[in-house]
Amino acid sequence: MNAPLRCLIVDDVQLARDRLRRLLGGLEDVEVLGEAANVTDALELVHEHAPDLIFLDIEMPERDGFALVAALPENLRPAIVFVTAYDQHAVRAFAADAIDYLLKPVEPERLKQAVERVRTRRAQWSPELVAQLQQLGGEAHYPDRLSLPVDHGIRLLALDEIDWIESAGNYLCIRTGNETLILRETLTKMETRLDPKRFARIHRSRIVNLSRVARLLPLYNGDHTVVLKDGTELGLSRTYRDALYRALGIEH
Secondary structure: OOOOEEEEEEOOOHHHHHHHHHHHHOOOOEEEEEEEOOHHHHHHHHHHHOOOEEEEOOOOOOOOHHHHHHHOOHHHOOEEEEEEOOOOOHHHHHHOOOOEEEEOOOOHHHHHHHHHHHHHHHHHHOHHHHHHHHHOOOOOOOOOEEEEEEOOEEEEEEHHHOOEEEEEOOEEEEEEOOEEEEEEOOHHHHHHHOOOOOEEEEEOOEEEEHHHEEEEEEOOOOOEEEEEOOOOEEEEOHHHHHHHHHHHOOOO
C-alpha cells in the first residue's frame, strides 16, 4: 500500500506532458516511468514497465485514448485517469472504467484528488494484498454496493440485490431478479471487489451470491448444478466445487 504509484503520461502535446510531469513531481509516492505521444508507443511502455496508472489524453492523431484502453492486455491493465480539454467524452470514459476525468489545464488540487482515488481503489485490485492482510490478522473491507455507469449518470446497486454474475467477453451481465445490468469489466476483476463470504466463483465465467443458493445437484462427471432459490439452474465446474462447498459450510 505504501509503494509509489508507477505512472505513464500519454499525450501528443509535449507542453501538456511537461506540465503534468511537473505537477506529479509535487506529489508524494508518485513515480513517472515514461511518456508517450501516441498509442503505439504507449503500448510498448505498458509492456515494458507494467505501470499502475496511465494519465491518458483522449484526442490524439491516428488512434485516440479509447483505442489504447481497448488494446491493453488484461493482465497488464492499469488504472486510467483521462486528461483532456473536452468534457463531452466523460460518460464514455467512465463506461471504460476510468478512475477519474480531468479537464485541461489540470488544477493541482484536482490532480491530487485523482491520485488519491487511485490509491483508494488500489487495494481492491490485488488478491495478493487480501491474502497479506489475512496473514497479518487484518480484515479486508469490501463495498456494500457497486457504482454502474448508466445513460444519465451513475446507478448505485446494493450487493444484496445481485443474484449472480456472468461474463461475456470484457463485459459482465449482472442478474438482479428480472433485470440484467451490463458492465464493462472482467469477471476476475469483479471477483476481487466482492466479499468471498458472500459471493463465490462457480465457473470460469460465473459468480453467484451464496445467499441465493438453494441446493446442489451432483452430475455424473464430478460437475454440479447449482439451483438458486428462484429455480435458476447454473453449472458448477468441478474446478470450483471444493471452494464452494467450503463457502457454504458443506462437509464432503
